[in-house]
Amino acid sequence: MFPKNTWYVGATPNEIDGKPLGRKICGESIVFFRGPDNTVAAVEDFCPHRGAPLSLGKVDNGKLVCGYHGLEMGCDGKTVAMPCQRVGGFPAVRTYPVVERYGFIWVWPGDAKEADPAKIHHLAWADDPAWSYCGGLYHVKCDYRLMIDNLMDLTHETYLHPTSIGQKEIDETPPKTRLDGNCAITERYMEGIMPPPFWQAGLRGNHLADDVPVDRWQICRFYPPSHVLIDVGVAHAGHGGFHADPKIKASSTVIDFITPETESSTWYFWGMARNFNAQDQALSEQIRSSLSKVFSEDLQMLEMQQQNLERNEGRKLLSLNIDGGGVQARRIIDQMLAAEKAAA
Known part of the structure; x- marks a missing residue:
């Protein structure tokens, strides 16, 4: 398991x-x-x-x-x-x-x-004073792999988080999935779009205009056994997106450490590391509060999903191209489990 x-x-x-x-x-x-x-x-x-x-x-x-x-x-x-x-x-x-x-x-x-x-996975931002981190902990009554699925497919943001990070352009931009060794990566790049409310606030936090088109990115990386690190952000459109100068973008890494408690419950250590205005504690608290609300919306869905799956044990689920990152992550986990079983 x-x-x-x-x-x-x-x-x-x-x-x-x-x-x-x-x-x-x-x-x-x-x-x-x-x-x-x-x-x-x-x-x-x-x-x-x-x-x-x-x-x-x-x-x-x-x-x-x-x-x-x-x-x-x-x-x-x-x-x-x-x-x-x-x-x-x-x-x-x-x-x-x-x-x-x-x-x-x-x-x-x-x-x-x-x-x-x-x-132990190296976290370069944790030792860099140019970065700051804020986060929290949730106890979630679901299989840890459902949380990984959730974080490797951010299409759900349009529907589950429509007032914060969701927007229709996520649906309209198919993700691409690839493997880098034992790291599964799903990435999506959206160009020339208007920033959603969360990223409008992020732009203001870096003293940038929040009412102009931006290039937005989501790069989800799964590292076994259950860590998902997501590079996210927006930059004023036409300046290189993810690779734009830090002066014209607001970028962060969403930190997700997903620790199984039992087969149907999980400890979820969540947070965000950012490299703009790192010393602004008020901004950190604003981000932490906003993230907490976003993640609490995920938890309700995941716990109800777990209950539904338990009521329908053995029922086959469908996988689409948007599920590629989660599918690859589960394959890596299965390989780890098989290796442990063989060694035992």
Whole structure:
């Protein structure tokens, strides 16, 4: 259903600020916390004493303290102490490879021996002060692959987001899909059109006229296991579109880290990285608020879609040319699953 020998975004740093965080990732119940040197640890969310969730406890001097009977757990999954008890022989609980990088906490839910931090997807914008990022987290009750389908086919914007990013020209411009190694890419370029409301605001945010024709682009890139990064933006028409001088365009990368929780639920870490007026916090909040509304419209549709598919299990769905990116992404996922199965 979902590959496990790979890196997923498990949390954001603020979620474990002074407290443990319990989260199910790919069916694995994990608790994240900070150890004595402030590095992130991830262990099985299970107290070896009576099976209580360790995430219901607290963090004390870098040790995870069970909220039931006070058992103290170390970052290595071994029991450290328990009031008035001899617990040195307690079996260790499972630990998970975890890395804090690019403003996210990444976890490897599969075979720990295979976990190589070098395999974490490089996010150049995260280390560049000319860029800023704003985003959030949604819990979505749907198969993570439905979210990938949604993000690799932006035709739905015309209908699901008509007051923000949707416009008829999206329908009128067929996308093109291609593969670059194990990256599936779907791209659409629209020339000489009027910007929709969201991009009118983006142009104003870069001190540009918002009532003139623009060239608009959408370049969706799927990176396995479930990351979709989308280059989006508009430039005043006739100046090169995606390749136009930054002074006459508003461009961003939509960040979508899609982490399976179960077979029918997903943690969706969303946001936008931009390289114009990066220090303008008011603009960042405006973008975050607008994106939150857009993505909430997606969630309602995806959750109802999941319910409909469950009621009609086994019913064949149709694929059109607009679905090419999602189809390629699913093939890549299936190849990862087959490789894991063969290795096992």
